[in-house]
Each structure stands twice: as C-alpha cells, then as structure tokens.
Amino acid sequence: MARSIAAAFAKATVTSLSFPLRHPALLLPPPSPPLKSLSFPVLNPATGSTIAYVEDRSKDASKSIALARNAFEVGNWRDTSGVYRSKLLNRWSMLIEENKDDLAAIMSMCEVNRKSRIWNMETFGPVAAISQFSDDDDAISTANDTRYGLATYVMTKDMNRVFNLAKRLDNGLLGINEGVISSAYAPFGGVKESGIGREGSSIGIDEYVETKYVFINH
Numbered sequence: 001m002a003r004s005i006a007a008a009f010a011k012a013t014v015t016s017l018s019f020p021l022r023h024p025a026l027l028l029p030p031p032s033p034p035l036k037s038l039s040f041p042v043l044n045p046a047t048g049s050t051i052a053y054v055e056d057r058s059k060d061a062s063k064s065i066a067l068a069r070n071a072f073e074v075g076n077w078r079d080t081s082g083v084y085r086s087k088l089l090n091r092w093s094m095l096i097e098e099n100k101d102d103l104a105a106i107m108s109m110c111e112v113n114r115k116s117r118i119w120n121m122e123t124f125g126p127v128a129a130i131s132q133f134s135d136d137d138d139a140i141s142t143a144n145d146t147r148y149g150l151a152t153y154v155m156t157k158d159m160n161r162v163f164n165l166a167k168r169l170d171n172g173l174l175g176i177n178e179g180v181i182s183s184a185y186a187p188f189g190g191v192k193e194s195g196i197g198r199e200g201s202s203i204g205i206d207e208y209v210e211t212k213y214v215f216i217n218h
Contacts (some may be wrong), residue, residue: 172191
C-alpha cells in the first residue's frame, strides 16, 4: 500500500465487534480448571512474538464431555419447549445476519514484517496485512516475493501503470479497481503454489477433453 494512504486505511478498517448474542439457554457454566495439561503459545502473526499462552485441553476430552452434558441437564435449555427453541435459534440466526459486517470486520495490521508467517501464507480470513511501498518497482518486487500467486488487486486511474503491472505481476488473476473479479465466464486459477490449470470459462473445459490432431494429405 502506498505510504501516503497506509495509516488512514489502517485506521478506517479497524472496527470492533459487539452485539448481544448472550442468552441463559445458550451459555455453558463457567469451565472448571483444566486437568494437568501442557500449554502452547499464541503468536502475533505480524511479528512472531508470543502474546499469550493457552492451555492445551486435548487430553481433557472426557471432562469436556461431562461439562457439556452437565450444562444440558442442569441448564434451562432442556426445559424449554421446541417452539421456544426454534424462535430463539431463529433470532440468533437473524442477529448473526444483521451483524455480518461486524462479524467480518477487517483486522488490519500496518507495516507487517515481510518475513512474518502471516505475510508468507495464504490467509483466507478477514485480515489485512499491510506493507507500504514507495514506487511501482517496490510494489511489484514485494508482491512477487512469495510462493503463491492466485490474485492481485490494484487501485489506480493510470492505464499505463495497469498494463505495466499486468505484465510484471506473477499471478493468475488481476483485479483493477475491483475486489470481486471471479466469474463463471472467466478462467480462475493461480500460478506457483496457488495451483496449476484453470477452472471456469471455455479454458476450464480443456482439463476434461483430449485433443486429437488429424493431418490429411490429399
């Protein structure tokens, strides 16, 4: 992202998630202390530093099942009618739908270390890992410095830059001033470790046919 707009973009895209989905019938009792278990670190994907340690409850499956059963038998969910349960779950579903923008809120991290894990993996989630560039050469070098090459998105009004970027960027899809570029009429696929071949469009049919060459001398 261009240095001139990186800070403003990061500020505009960081949002908080807050909506009421708490209902006594949907809440479990407070969890009891875990059995003797190991713990594993939670890493900051931008820097790789440890921000917390989480208890590993993989060996506590039996106790977790007992807690869930206890919540069902002791809580008031078991005593509610089917009609009430249906209304409650429908309302819960509606709240999720009404707040889907907040649920999909973008968590942006400005000036991410380019050697960090989040920068060097395909992150299919609501995360914007931001790195600033000074010019087109810097942007292209940064974008191509990865094992992956599915899609790249560029925002610009300069068509000369568009053709230059389209030629030099290593990717299978390029969106110019558009974030939703997939279509059944367009070939979909990447380069490098983002896949081989294409699906969609007439090009995608090539994967399912055998080409026969016939030469006739007459």
